[in-house]
Amino acid sequence: MPGEQWLQVPADVLVPAAASYCIDASNQEQVAAAVIVEAANMPVTPEAEAALRQRGVVISPDFLANSATNAWWWWVLFGDIDGTAAESFAKIGTRIQALSEQVFEHAQRYRTSPRTAAFALASARLDEIAIRFPTS
Known part of the structure; x- marks a missing residue:
């Protein structure tokens, strides 16, 4: 998929696994998943995490998912x-x-x-x- 369209894929779980800081304040509204499991190191910025949490998206943090x-x-x-x-x-x-x-x-x-x-x-x-x- 081109660009950030992968964020818009309807899914129960989104697993960003290859890049840090790939979900940020400018694109977090595109996330269509209910749960994010951070397989990469810090794929979600703190600002994006706060906004996603307000929307009800649950994030399993990288240091838990990667432990x-x-x-x-x-x-x-x-x-x-x-x-x-x-x-x-x-x-x-x-x-x-x-x-x-x-x-x-x-x-x-x-x-x-x-x-x-x-x-x-x-x-x-x-x-x-x-x-x-x-x-x-």
């Missing part, structure tokens, strides 16, 4: 999984589902965006991480 890409190689490196497709997809599916449920429940409970909820949950876990993995 398994970094976690996967750690799971393999430390032997949590063997790296086969079957074990990898099973582990990724389980973790992304659990994290997504936590984020979207938090967002709903506190009437905030999923990005804000994900950041709050991650920030709250920093103390636990520091205790579990001390640096000194």
